[in-house]
Amino acid sequence: MPGRQTCWVHATAASPSGQEVYSNFDQRLRAEEHVLTSSTASHTALHLVTEGTYEHWLREQPESRRAWLRGIGFDPKDRKMAHLPSLTPDSDRHEALVAIESMEGPWAATASLAWALERYSFLRYKDEAARKAATAPRRLVVPPSPAQEEAGLLAAAIYLVRDLINTPAEDLTPAHLAAEAEALAAEHPGASLSVVSGDALLHADSFFPMVHAVGRAAACPPHLLDLRWQPAPQSASLPLLVLVGKGVTFDSGGLNIKPAAGMRLMKKDMGGAALVLGLAHVIMQAQLPVRLRVLVPAVENAVGPASFRPGDVLRSRAGRSVE
Structure with a gap:
């Protein structure tokens, strides 16, 4: 493409393909550090009551x-929490009373x-001191249960x-987003990722001209990510x-450039791509009985000599002309 620059992927960690990337996927694991199912450390006991059980x-x-x-x-009807004094003067054990609406459900x-x-x-750009402060031990200890495992999985995906x-x-170009999807696929047996990028999006066997048009002016070429998973070969x-x-x-x-406030x-x-990758992680980790396919057109809509122009008529994969 005219004026094409190099698509840089800044290095801090290796992806399964060998491409050097910072992996946001690895960072999700810290969600699990905040909730435990057992602990021997000193802790604050929370007594849960409802209006009916108080x-x-x-x-x-x-x-x-x-x-x-x-x-x-x-009063559990209008006051939801109270600190409780220790039952023994020399104890450092802290306790609190918490009123909730119902004990039913998880x-x-x-x-x-x-x-x-x-x-x-969000810790990526924090220094070591700020990271330690943000991850200081403030942990919740709860009884182990299947619902608890599900909550941990959801938290990791949302992180x-x-x-x-x-x-x-x-630091999150289309190439970085492809590497994140690759790391996700590598985490789950039965998952695979295929990526079509750049001018290959115009080839007959991988024809996605609208994706190509939106991203063709950027330093990092457009990518189409196609992640597939099924829980077992016989599924x-x-x-x-x-x-x-x-x-x-x-x-x-693009050439119809946004004002500063809009940009x-x-x-x-x-955000849509992030959401489907997080949801895919939940589906695969939970081994839900589905065959999963995730499609992400990853592009940067930039300004450059190759930008499409307002008023251009483009032909889509479906054969429709789009102005």
């Missing part, structure tokens, strides 16, 4: 604790997910999505689930 719980408490709660006027898993999401920080969306376009009869996510890593508007957050225009 009086029964209160009758089982020592008189000193009942007097404390009467003194502060605790409340521990819901609390775990909320806790992990509240603990999220991945948030990290991808928060990454600036300089060909399972229903096919296809996810498509918009992967515009930055949208300047400021355009690094997030690949």
Whole structure:
């Protein structure tokens, strides 16, 4: 293409293909550090009650604790939390009373997910001191359960999505997004990724001219990511689930350039791609009974000699002409 520059992928970690990239996918693992199913460390005990169970719980408490709660006027209907004094003067054990609406359902898993999401920080550009402060041990210990495992999986996927969306376009080009998808596929047996990029998008056997047109002016060429997965070789009869996510890593508007206010957050225009990659991780990790296909057109809509012009008529893969 005229004026083509080199598509740089800045190196900090290796992808399965050998391409050097920073892997946001690896960072999702820190979501699991905030919720544990067992701990020997000193911790704050949380007593969970509802409006209906509070009086029964209160009758089982020592008189000193009942007097404390009467003194502060605790009412589970309008006061949701109270710190509880230690039962022994020399103890450093902290406890708290928390009123919730219902004990029914996977409340521990819901609390775990909320806790992990509240603990999220985007750490890629932080120095070591800031990283340590952000990851200081503030952990929630909950009973192990299948619902708890599901909450951990969802938290990890959401961390991945948030990290991808928060990454600036300089460090999340279409090539970087392809490497993230490759790392995701490598994590899950039965998954594979194929990538078509650059002028190969105009070849007859991989003809995606509209994807090519949007990304052809950028330093990093357009990519089409095609991730496929099925839980077992004999699962060909399972229903096919296809996810498509918009992967515009930055949208300047092209020759119809956006004003500064409209361009400021355009690094997030690949949010659809991030979302389907996170959802794909959940589906594959949970071994859901589907055949999965994820399609991500990854492009940067840039300004350059190869930009398509307002008023151009382009021919789509389906044969339609589009102005």
